[in-house]
Amino acid sequence: xxxxxxxxSPRGKASESYQLSQRILDQLKERNxxxxxxxxxxxxxxxxxxxxxxxxxxGLAPEVASESSKTGGIEESERxxxxxxxxxxxxxxxxxxxxxxxxxxKAWLDQVVRAGRTFGLSPEGKQGLLADRPVFVAISSxxxxxxxxxxxxxxxxxxxxxxxxxxxxxxxxxxxxxxTAFGPQALASAREESDLELANHFSA
Numbered sequence: 001x002x003x004x005x006x007x008x009s010p011r012g013k014a015s016e017s018y019q020l021s022q023r024i025l026d027q028l029k030e031r032n033x034x035x036x037x038x039x040x041x042x043x044x045x046x047x048x049x050x051x052x053x054x055x056x057x058x059g060l061a062p063e064v065a066s067e068s069s070k071t072g073g074i075e076e077s078e079r080x081x082x083x084x085x086x087x088x089x090x091x092x093x094x095x096x097x098x099x100x101x102x103x104x105x106k107a108w109l110d111q112v113v114r115a116g117r118t119f120g121l122s123p124e125g126k127q128g129l130l131a132d133r134p135v136f137v138a139i140s141s142x143x144x145x146x147x148x149x150x151x152x153x154x155x156x157x158x159x160x161x162x163x164x165x166x167x168x169x170x171x172x173x174x175x176x177x178x179x180t181a182f183g184p185q186a187l188a189s190a191r192e193e194s195d196l197e198l199a200n201h202f203s204a
Contacts, residue, residue: 001032004087006040008094008105009140016177016187020138020194021093024175027202028089028136038083042104048076050110058115077111084112089134090169092160096141100155109163118167128168135164135172142181173201 005025009015029035057073084090094105101109112118120127137160143152157174164172177194179186 001028001035001088002086003028003035003037003089003091004040004083005037006042006090006092006094006105006108008042008092008102010043010102011095012041012043015093015095015140016180016190017093017095017138017140020140020175020177021091021136023195023198024091024136024138027198028091031202038087040083040108042108043102046104047080047108047111049107050077074114077114077117080108080111081114081118085130087133089136091136091138093138094140094156096139096154096156099153100159113163113167126166128166130168132169132171135169137172137174138177139174140177140180143179175201 003025005021007015007018007021009017012018025037053073054077092105094101097103115121118129120129137157139156141152161172164170175194175197177190179190
């Protein structure tokens with residue numbers, strides 16, 4: 001099994017989302033000895049925002065766009081899509097920033113969600129072109145997104161569900177660390193809840 005591990009927090013390995021994603025990886029490795037992990041740290045090595053070269057390239061005929069991918073324009077996009085296609089499984093560690101995904105994750109999504117490459121257009125709407133595979137998402141948030149203490153909007157989880165479905169990835173599982181800004185007791189409780197959530201998921 002090849003696992004693509006995408007991390008997004010500017011706090012790096014100290015972040016709660018990263019540590020939760022490591023516990024997901026531990027579960028996957030336990031069930032798949034010899035699994036290969038390819039790490040992509042978007043906070044330390046952010047991908048480019050799409051620019052004029054990209055927009056010009058995606059407007060070309062497919063055979064010309066394919067050649068353009070070797071020389072610029074969509075070269076970075078193609079490299080990231082190939083990396084995604086190689087993975088049998090994807091694990092994403094992301095904090096919630098202002099109710100949604102961090103800008104570094106949005107930039108990566110803009111590069112891999114590409115018309116004619118990862119999704120197609122039809123009279124019925126957009127059709128995903130990638131083979132489905134498991135996607136595990138570890139989310140940390142300073143406040144509470146759901147439950148009795150849930151007080152803030154959540155545009156992160158529904159956005160990821162919609163954007164991954166658009167390219168053919170429907171098998172998403174979400175795990176949460178909530179209330180990380182509410183002190184040590186809340187943090188310890190959040191870790192216990194996330195560990196229970198993981199145990200229940202992987203024992204099913």
